[in-house]
Amino acid sequence: MPELSKIEEISQGVVAGDRRSIARAITIIENDAPEAKTLISKIYSHTGKAHIIGLTGPSGSGKSTLIEKIVREYRRRGKSVGVVAVDPTSPFTGGAFLGDRIRMQELSTDEGVFIRSMATRNYPGGIAKATRDAVKILDAAGKDIVIVETVGAGQSEVEIIKVAETIVVIHAPGLGDDIQAIKAGLMEIADIFVVNKADRENAEKAITDIQAMLQLNTKEKAWKPPVLKTVALTGEGVPQLIEKLEEHRTFLKREKIGEKSLLRAETELVEAIKEKAVNSIIEELKREGKFQETLQKIMAKEIDPSSAAEKLLHSKFKKAK
Amino acid sequence: MFEKEKVEEIKLERERWEKTTLPNWIRQCPECKSEFRNHSGILIKRVYTPEDIKELDYMRDLGFPSEYPFTRGLHATMYRGRLWTMRMFAGYGTAEDTNKRFKYLLSEGETGLSTAFDYPTIMGYDSDHPMARGEVGVCGVAISSLQDVEVLFNGIPLDKVTTSMTINGPAPILLSMYIAVGDKQGVPRGKLGGTTQNDNLKEFFAQKLCIFPPKPSVKLTTDVIEYCAKHLPKWNPVSISGYHIREAGATALQELAFTLYDGIAYVESTLERGLKVDDFAHRLSFFFASHNDFFEEIAKFRAARRLWARIMKERFHAKNPRSMWMRMHVQTSGCTLTAQQPLNNIVRTTIQALAAVLGGTQSLHTNSFDEALCLPTQEAVRVALRTQQIIAYESGVTNTVDPLGGSYYVEALTKEMEEKAMEYIQKIDDLGGAVAAIEKGFFQKEIADSAYRYQREVEEKKRILVGVNEFAIEEEECPIELLRIDPKVEKEQVARLQKLKRERDNRKVKEILEKLHYAAEKEENLMPTIIEAVKAYATLGEITDVLRKVYGEYKELIVI
Amino acid sequence: MQSKRKIRVLIAKPGLDSHDRGAKVVARALRDAGMEVIYTGLRQTPEQIVETALQEDVDVIGLSILSGAHRALFPRIMELLKEKGLTEVMVFAGGIIPDEDVPEMKKLGIKEIFGPGTPTEKIIEFVLQNMPKKA
Structure with a gap:
């Protein structure tokens, strides 16, 4: 376990943009080590500068290839980029195969790019529990752009x-x-739609399908999600996508807090x-022995878990009063 | 193939035998396994009888050799008339080194050349490219320009030998270089015989030596097919390869089905160019592996011939029987060779080679026993060639056509392989064809699963590998001498290439490369322009770079 | 709170050869043994491999090569690892590496070389036993 001075050293390294420190910091967070909290508290004031972009979509949509092209385009524009690619952990073995960076390997030796693969470690919702904090690390390390690629197969990529x-x-x-591959939830949260592989037949149909779905959504919004076309293989349409990303970023800044970032902070606080x-x-219930006691009762079918919880909390609540 | 009453009688007799005779035997000598399966997972029965082939119609399913559906062989007399071509894959070091090996093999009785290229060549890099570091001439011969190919075939008359070239992405370039050497030797193009592997589809899911994305890769393959149909009547423009599919871990059945499907894809892409099926189909050739399960392999070769004939006739409406011919080259399976007790590999290779011959191959490569350790030495190559010669001249298996035809077991297995391969083909059709199946990772997943299953079986000793997981010996001394490539080869090759780049007419090279860029963008057949480019000594790497710019580079889809 | 530490392994393929059957079987076996396996894909330069190991902060690197270029590429990889301060990362290799090269490769700091036919069980066990104790 790294000692406190070590954590200090790593957090300083992160803020200075040192690659080894960034990598180790993310590991500490991933392992949910006790030092993780200290680490985040030390770098937190340096966050908030990066534009954090989430990319999601069904497998086979060409996500990784597109990200590679997006990163290249940002690099061409002089921006530094961090990428967090999330893949699922097997619920049976706890192992994971992380293969997203294969398509980005040529970027791995670019000093302005940092790519990290993460396994979900069985956190529901398609993103790793540590993803949020890994993004903070890359943000604090001075990356202008941080891209998060999430598992496309889960039911709630909305996380x-x-x-x-x-x-x-x-x-x-x-x-x-076709459009069914994009889950209803995703339609709600998208700021930008991309139809990749737009050189294929049926691309137009995919676009009109999305537009039709968007029109069904009658809620009045200040930002109207555009539908863009790309061909990741050749990079066609990527500069236009970057333009839209920048536009959305400006929009968020104009809106000041942005309902989303407030919502994000709120969720994070609530979760914490x-x-x-x-x-x-x-822990307290366990210390008092009430937890085990109740557990026995549940096992003996004397009480159901939900009523038991109510009862325990009720006694706690009264005590607190 | 049998009268109904006879089959009925056999059935009754079998049931009696199973009830009365068999149980005693099993009690005294129980069977080693609860079920017996081959590599493809097909359940093998205790004993086969006419019952198992009662659906078979002799004329419909077997026929006579040289006649549809060619189950019994392509030639009426098979090896009684002419033996298969003994074609040994060779190539290492510089073009001079390989030229010497070629001449040696020809003097030892080999009848066709087969060229192995090094990895930089295969990937379209010149020997001086940074990615070529440590790889030049190591796993094959280093070729960067026409100059190297001139040396490679120095003193070998191209109208007297046929040459097979194991090259895919850069196949149009290597074929152009071969044509250029032929032109210099004064050999008419109509007399150039040989094969370019040129099977880009299997690269995406088996061999993984892909340069360009699937679509332009199929386009380049088709360019060569189209060009050969018009200008090189004796050239096999493509060798549709199951070998690499198998070596990547596929079962015999998957090898069979996926290879045939690649064939279907090339026929379709060539038809789209406006050629008629009978204009080119007779020049398509195939390449399979021969693995350890003797009868499974024989059945695979026979089923492959029959299935291809049916596909060509029924799916593509070919009229010329030659268009329905599946001419095949077979190589014994490299991945069955073991580093442990390497001399045992001679025996494995013999069994595999025999299966290929009994399966009716047109051409055969036998692996050398030391190949799990290093590039084959001259001695090891000789033993491998002798293995073929012993089968050909001493074993007597060549005395009749299709000696196993009519075997209850072999015929039943052939039929089952055919039917199960057809199911795969249907499935790939449903996925939208070969390119779509590649993009969806279908082949990749199928192969990865089989490879993993095989490994598990070996580790759990459900599959015995002699000398590896059973009958192993301690502290083995490596009994054979290893062939090493001197690092000097790379230095010399790079120096020669750089000299060439200084001394050739660089203005002309630049012009032609620009012309090639334009032609590639216009989707023309690139063969004529590439021939022009290689004759001006534009290098393999330069030509490939132009195409990389136009087509992009392929990034593999990883499926484990 | 207990630490949710996982073994992170990089399976890398230096060299131009495309024989990834072994690399993938090993990757899959290590994953099934509960490890997080990062795979580089084919044809990686020593620079790419080492930079990936750094960014992914792996505990272990497995190199697979069958092209015969190990004598040119392995020394470079080991040198770069040292340069980047990744000295605690454990490196093993597999593929076709002649016996007579093994001592030289081990001298470079490669912990073990697994030849063809090695059971994946043995590799898993080896990784578990030789996992570096990371600070």
Whole structure:
């Protein structure tokens, strides 16, 4: 376990943009080591500068290839970029195969790019528990752009909204049930739609399908999600995508807080309170022996878990009063 | 193939045998496994009888040799008339080194040349490219320009030998260089015989030596097919390869089905150019592996011939019987060779080679026993060639056509392989064809699963590998001498290439490369322009770079 | 709170050869043994491999090569690892590496060389036993 001085050294390294420190910091966070909290508290004041972009979409839509092209385009414009690519952990073995960076390997030796693969470690929602903090590390390290690529197969990629400011949903023609491949939830959260592989037949149909879906959504919004075309293989349409990303960034700044970033901060605070509160209540109940006692009763079918929880909390609540 | 009453009688007799005779035997000598399966997972019965081939119609399913559906062989007399071509894959070091090996093999009785290129050449890099570091001349011969090919075939008359070239992405370039050497030797193009592997599809899911994305890759393959149909009547423009699919871990059945599907894709892409099926289909050739399961392999070769004939006739409406011919080259399976007790590999290779011959191959390469350790030495190559010669001249298996035709087991297995391959073909059709299946990772997943299953079986000793997981010996001394490539080869090759780049007419090279860029953008057949470019000594790397710019580079889809 | 430490392994393919059957089987076996496996894909330069190891902060690197270029590429990889301060990363290799080259490769700091036919069980066990104790 790294000692405190070590954490100090790493956090200083992160802020100075040292690659080795960034890598180690992310590991500490991923491992949910006790030092993780200290680390985040030390770098937190340096965050908030990067444009955080979430990219999601069904597998086969060409996400990784497109990201590679997006990164290149940002590099051409003199921006530094961090990428966090998330892949699922096997629920059976706990292992994971992280292969997203294969398509970006040529970028790995570029000093202005940092790519990190993460496994979900069974956190629901398609993003790793640590993703949010890994993004903070890259942000604090001075990356102008941080891109988060999430698992396309889960049912609730919508979790990405907790991490990213601008959300790009990628689709491609010929992915089975066409528009059905984009889940309703994703339609709601997308700031930009991209139809990749736009050189294929049916690309137009995919675009009109998305537009039709968007029109169904009657809620009045200040930002109207555009539908863009790209061909990731050749990079066609990528500069236009970058323009839109920048536009959205400006829009968010203009809107000041931006409903989204407020929502994100709120969610994060709520989650943190929940986690801490729940942990401390449970620990206390265990200390008092009530937890095990109730557990026995549940096992003996004397009481159901939900009523038991109510009862325990009720007694706590009264005591607190 | 049998009268109904007879089959009925056999059935009754079998049931009696199973009830009365068999149980005693099993009690005294129980079977080693609860079920017996081959590599493809097909359940193998205890004993085969006429019952198992009762659906077979002799004329419909077997026929006579040289006649549809060619199950029994392409030639009426098979090896009674002419033996298969003994074609040994060779290439290492510089063009001079390989030229010497070629001449040696020809003097030892080999009847066709087969060229192995080094990795930089295969990937379209010149020997002086940074990616070529440490690889020049190591796994094959280093070729960067026409100059190297001139040396490679120095003193070998191209109208007297046929040459096979294991090259895919840069196939149009290497073929152009071969044509240029032929032109210099004064050999008419109509007399140039040989094969370019040129099978880019299998690269995406088996061999993984891809340069360009799938679509332009198929386009280049088709350019060569189209060009040869018009100008090189004796050249096999493509060798549709199952070998690499198998070596990547596929089962025999997957090898069979995926290879045939690649064939279907090339036929379709060539038809789209406006050629008629009978204009080019007779020049398509195939390349399979021969693995350890003897009868499974024989059945695979026979089923392949029959299935291809049916596909050409029924799916593509070919009229010329030659268009329905599946001419095949077979190589014994490299991945079955073991580093442990390497001399055992001679025996493995013999069994595999025999399966290829009994399966009716047109051409055969036998691996050398030391190939799990290093490039084959001259001695090892000789033993491998002798293996073929012993089968040909001593074993007597060449005395009749298709000696196993009519075997209950072999015929039943042939039929089952054919039917199961057809199911795969249907599935790939449903996925939208070969390119779509590649993009969806279908082949990749199928192969990765089979490879992993095979490995598990070996580790759990469900599959015995002699000398590896059973009958191993301690502290083996490496009994063979290893062939090493001197690092000097790279230095010399690079120096020669750089000299060439200084001394050639660089203005002309630049002009032609620009012309090639334009032609590639216009989607013309690139063969004529590439021939022009190689004759001006534009290098393999320069030509490939132009195409990389136009087509982009392929990034593999990883499926494990 | 207990630490959710996972072993992170980089499976890398230097050299131009495309024989990835072994690399993938090993990657899959290590994943099934509960490790997080990062795979580089084919044809990686020593620079790319080492930079990936750094960014991914891996504990272990497995190199797979069958082209015969190991004598040119492995020394460069080991040198770069040292240069970048990744000395605690454990490196093993597999593929076709002649016995007589093994001592030289081990001298470079490669912990073990696994030849063809090595059971994946043995590799898993080796990784578990030789995992570097990271600070």
